[in-house]
Amino acid sequence: MAATAGGQPPAEHGEPQVIWDVEEVNQMIVNENLEYVVIRKFSYGWPDIQDLRKLIPKQCELKGECNIDLLSNRHVLIRATLLEDYVHLLSKPVFYITQNNWSFLMRTMKWDPMFNHEEETTIAIAWISFPSLPPNFFGEDAVFSLAAAVGKPP
Known part of the structure; x- marks a missing residue:
């Protein structure tokens, strides 16, 4: 969480702000x-x-x-x-x-x-099929590389 030199949260227009970085948010997700x-x-x-x-x-x-x-x-x-x-x-x-x-x-x-x-979500679930995929391509790196050709894997 970002803070000013005095340890206080930053303010915008006199209102305090709390800002978390991505790593902090990810840790909160794990903690909860x-x-x-x-x-x-x-x-x-x-x-x-x-x-x-x-x-x-x-x-x-x-x-x-x-x-x-x-x-x-x-x-x-x-x-x-x-x-x-x-x-x-x-x-x-x-x-x-x-x-x-x-x-x-x-x-x-x-x-x-x-x-x-x-709001309606903008995230959609997509299932991709790779018929007859040889077993040597079942590893996470290989599957994510194949999926990346279609879009960003989670």
Whole structure:
């Protein structure tokens, strides 16, 4: 966090400012267990948050622990503890949660630190297929090089 010579935060127009650099923000993400977070948006109604905490792990077939919190009246933040669950949640753009003969549509969004529930996200999930890719190209460096030809990998 940036500070002035006297240890006070910098001010702009007399108002104090707090400025974090990228490394500090990344450390906050790790400290708050936000590495494997997805957002689910309900389009047309949703069950109570207590019910969602029981229904989502079961109906989305999550293998590890997860924390489910309400971000807004339509957005749920899901903190997965396993990379496998994170990838699974991102791999389906739409899930349906069923309760009492009702199905509630949830759209999947990738979370980022600048997420604003009042705006549509500009981040899109893209899955790229490499049919018949030889096993010697399964390594992370090779796969990221192939993906970079399409766009910036995460």
